[in-house]
Amino acid sequence: MPDVSIYFDATRDRWVADVLDSHGKRRKRSIKHDPAWDKLPYEQQKKKAAKALKPKIDELVKEVREGTRSNHTYKVEDAVNDFIASGLKGRARATITQARSLGKHQIIAHIGEKRLKDLRCPDVDSWLEKLSRELSSKTLRQVHLLLTRSIRHAQRDELINKNVSALCETPPGQAGRPSTSMTLSVKRDEQGEIVELSGEVIDLLKAAQDDPFGPYVILALLSGIRTEEARALQWKDVHLDDKENGPHIVVLRSVREHGDTKTKKSRRALALPAMAVEALKAHKTRQAAERLAAGPVWQDHGLVFPRADGTRMDAMTALRAFRRLLKKTGITVRYSLRELRHTYASVRSLLGAKLEDISGEMGHATTHVTERIYRQELRPVIVAGALSMNAAFKVAEGG
Numbered sequence: 001m002p003d004v005s006i007y008f009d010a011t012r013d014r015w016v017a018d019v020l021d022s023h024g025k026r027r028k029r030s031i032k033h034d035p036a037w038d039k040l041p042y043e044q045q046k047k048k049a050a051k052a053l054k055p056k057i058d059e060l061v062k063e064v065r066e067g068t069r070s071n072h073t074y075k076v077e078d079a080v081n082d083f084i085a086s087g088l089k090g091r092a093r094a095t096i097t098q099a100r101s102l103g104k105h106q107i108i109a110h111i112g113e114k115r116l117k118d119l120r121c122p123d124v125d126s127w128l129e130k131l132s133r134e135l136s137s138k139t140l141r142q143v144h145l146l147l148t149r150s151i152r153h154a155q156r157d158e159l160i161n162k163n164v165s166a167l168c169e170t171p172p173g174q175a176g177r178p179s180t181s182m183t184l185s186v187k188r189d190e191q192g193e194i195v196e197l198s199g200e201v202i203d204l205l206k207a208a209q210d211d212p213f214g215p216y217v218i219l220a221l222l223s224g225i226r227t228e229e230a231r232a233l234q235w236k237d238v239h240l241d242d243k244e245n246g247p248h249i250v251v252l253r254s255v256r257e258h259g260d261t262k263t264k265k266s267r268r269a270l271a272l273p274a275m276a277v278e279a280l281k282a283h284k285t286r287q288a289a290e291r292l293a294a295g296p297v298w299q300d301h302g303l304v305f306p307r308a309d310g311t312r313m314d315a316m317t318a319l320r321a322f323r324r325l326l327k328k329t330g331i332t333v334r335y336s337l338r339e340l341r342h343t344y345a346s347v348r349s350l351l352g353a354k355l356e357d358i359s360g361e362m363g364h365a366t367t368h369v370t371e372r373i374y375r376q377e378l379r380p381v382i383v384a385g386a387l388s389m390n391a392a393f394k395v396a397e398g399g
Helices: 042-068 076-086 093-111 121-131 137-156 200-208 214-223 273-297 315-329 338-350 357-362 367-374 384-394
Strands: 004-009 016-020 026-032 185-188 194-198 248-251 268-271
Touching: 004 042, 016 042, 026 357, 026 384, 042 268, 076 137, 093 121, 093 137, 121 137, 137 248, 194 200, 194 384, 200 214, 200 315, 214 273, 214 315, 214 338, 273 384, 338 357, 338 384
Parallel strands: none
Antiparallel strands: 004 016, 016 026, 185 194, 248 268
């Protein structure tokens, strides 16, 4: 039993219990003096104070034995915020932003006011069960893991002994919508030549022609470039008048941490269909005028798809612009930007492309295809995608 002392602090009018821990420091708890005890002898007052202090003394003794440092005001909210602030150092900005959003809306909003020392397994189970009615299974797992890691971080700092979140199972959430492709119908003649294209892909390409976000969508839809690669694309990597190799883009970077592409295989050069070339040329002209109009506000980073001030476009800004274009087109499905890439693969397959060609164009190449692509500094330019897209969508334009 650790050394426990009980005494009266006249300056504060409180009875104090303190316990000596293994580091030689005294941890204290107190209660307010009861005026009804004034006529009693000091020793009897002390006995009554000891009885009233017993739950707090027991708690102190338990903390000393377990080696934790209790903070009575430390809440679940504090644990989550502390973990995000110091437990995610070195992580990508997107990872931290996502953790902050999940923590705020899914943890703090529900159980943030709960004192961490009072959090029990039934509390976590009830919270998870409530979230499971709204969140997908994937998001629910992410939220539960965030709470578990936040408490583990508090354990490291000796603020709590048991991680109750780690003892709880994550229930299944709602089924998320699987990634899908936009619709495209192909009508061929007796010789197998394409004579008519219809569907969401065609509607979107037509609507994109006169939309500020149109060039982004056209490029993504006709080249298979990732949205994270498109937002990092620079004009120096866009070659619209290359007579030797033909119009193409070189994908060397993304908005990921340190600017790397998803994998080394994602570094590739892609030929551009005529529709994409024309869209980018018009976009470059408009951007030059916007840069002049912005004046000193413009920050020139050489980006193909920047924000209004020239800085890098974030994912949500791009998604909102895409959703506005979908609405203008009359497409009711809430497609995500990454589904333009799924659509590209689907359309290429529909047009008869080989799987290995599609993999190479999308940066998912096999070892053999990777060697062929990167052998001479991203040469040769992968032209198969542009050729089939060019032939197909020339029909859509009525050419």
